Amino acid sequence: MTREPAELFKAACGGDRRATGRLLSLVERGGADGDLVAQIAWPKTGGAHVVGVTGAPGVGKSTLVDRMAAAAIAEGGRVAILAVDPSSPLTGGAILGDRVRMNSALGAPAGKSPFIRSMASRGQSGGLALAALGAVRVLDAVGHDPIIVETVGTGQVEVDVVNAADTVVVAVSPGWGDAVQANKAGLLELADVFAVNKSDRPGAADARRDLELMLDLGDHPDWRPPIVETTATAGEGVEALWKHVCSHRLHLLETHSLEARRGGRAAEEVRRHLHNRIDGLIARPSEQVRQLIREVTEGLRPPSEAAQTILRSQPPGDSP
Numbered sequence: 001m002t003r004e005p006a007e008l009f010k011a012a013c014g015g016d017r018r019a020t021g022r023l024l025s026l027v028e029r030g031g032a033d034g035d036l037v038a039q040i041a042w043p044k045t046g047g048a049h050v051v052g053v054t055g056a057p058g059v060g061k062s063t064l065v066d067r068m069a070a071a072a073i074a075e076g077g078r079v080a081i082l083a084v085d086p087s088s089p090l091t092g093g094a095i096l097g098d099r100v101r102m103n104s105a106l107g108a109p110a111g112k113s114p115f116i117r118s119m120a121s122r123g124q125s126g127g128l129a130l131a132a133l134g135a136v137r138v139l140d141a142v143g144h145d146p147i148i149v150e151t152v153g154t155g156q157v158e159v160d161v162v163n164a165a166d167t168v169v170v171a172v173s174p175g176w177g178d179a180v181q182a183n184k185a186g187l188l189e190l191a192d193v194f195a196v197n198k199s200d201r202p203g204a205a206d207a208r209r210d211l212e213l214m215l216d217l218g219d220h221p222d223w224r225p226p227i228v229e230t231t232a233t234a235g236e237g238v239e240a241l242w243k244h245v246c247s248h249r250l251h252l253l254e255t256h257s258l259e260a261r262r263g264g265r266a267a268e269e270v271r272r273h274l275h276n277r278i279d280g281l282i283a284r285p286s287e288q289v290r291q292l293i294r295e296v297t298e299g300l301r302p303p304s305e306a307a308q309t310i311l312r313s314q315p316p317g318d319s320p
């Protein structure tokens with residue numbers, strides 16, 4: 001490493017994109033440097049509007065995100081986009097998504113184009129969600145606002161990732177396929193705003209009606225998720241979509257529910273870190289842990305007591 005995290009952080013705050021990229025790599029890698037970056041970033045976080053965008057594969061998330069970014073940039077935002085793809089080991093959706101975006105990013109005024117980063121699975125499901133949350137925090141701390149996180153909605157990691165957003169946009173396209181898939185993955189109930197994308201195709205009105213019916217079944221005391229029809233490829237409806245996203249943030253602020261949302265997530269994130277560390281203790285056991293497991297195997301002590309002993313003897317700051 002050529003530069004220290006603190007120095008990188010300063011450069012990143014000044015708009016140095018390579019420095020931001022380096023910081024994100026450190027967070028992704030984890031370990032002591034990752035922890036240090038998290039520590040430096042932490043006091044400066046909380047200012048950004050974090051917007052999650054999810055939905056079935058190919059529904060048009062990247063195209064939508066790209067258009068939303070343009071809307072945010074037009075309002076003076078310093079936009080960052082994070083594409084999280086748990087299904088892909090470095091190729092596929094996220095990368096394709098980037099290609100879609102690059103075309104439109106060319107249209108942004110010099111120096112205003114969004115900062116874009118893709119994160120793919122490293123074969124470690126809990127790790128990806130944590131790395132993504134860590135990355136959002138770094139992007140926030142170095143001054144990006146809003147931060148738009150795209151993730152394919154097919155599983156638990158995705159739910160965890162979008163759950164970390166202040167505002168969640170769930171995208172579906174005409175035809176029940178996407179909505180059913182999103183419903184199975186538990187995404188529909190996470191939605192703060194719905195986008196019925198590809199509304200240039202037949203069936204958009206039906207998709208909207210189906211979503212309305214589903215919403216009618218639920219309880220929405222102070223925010224009923226609005227449904228916006230969009231054609232991302234043409235940019236149609238995206239301004240309205242972005243307006244609803246911004247109204248949702250205002251709603252959170254006015255009802256003081258932003259802190260509550262973020263508070264609930266904090267507990268969850270701590271739980272995840274703990275979980276990761278404990279997994280690490282078993283996946284990469286120290287001599288002491290090996291010995292304790294041998295003793296359990298030989299019937300010398302019960303597993304619960306071995307677990308207790310391991311927990312008690314954890315040195316502070318020992319990051320897996």
Ligand SMILES: Nc1nc2c(ncn2[C@@H]2O[C@H](COP(=O)(O)OP(=O)(O)OP(=O)(O)O)[C@@H](O)[C@H]2O)c(=O)[nH]1
Pocket residue numbers: 056057058059060061062063064092093094096097100152197198199200201230231232233234
């Ligand atoms: N007809 C039509 N096509 C669209 C629209 N939005 C996106 N597309 C097309 O749908 C395809 C997928 O778009 P993406 O934006 O890459 O979709 P995605 O949801 O990000 O895909 P993954 O990240 O792979 O899950 C591309 O060929 C887009 O051009 C739309 O509103 N109407």
Ligand SMILES: [Mg+2]
Pocket residue numbers: 061062063093094096097150
């Ligand atoms: Mg995409």
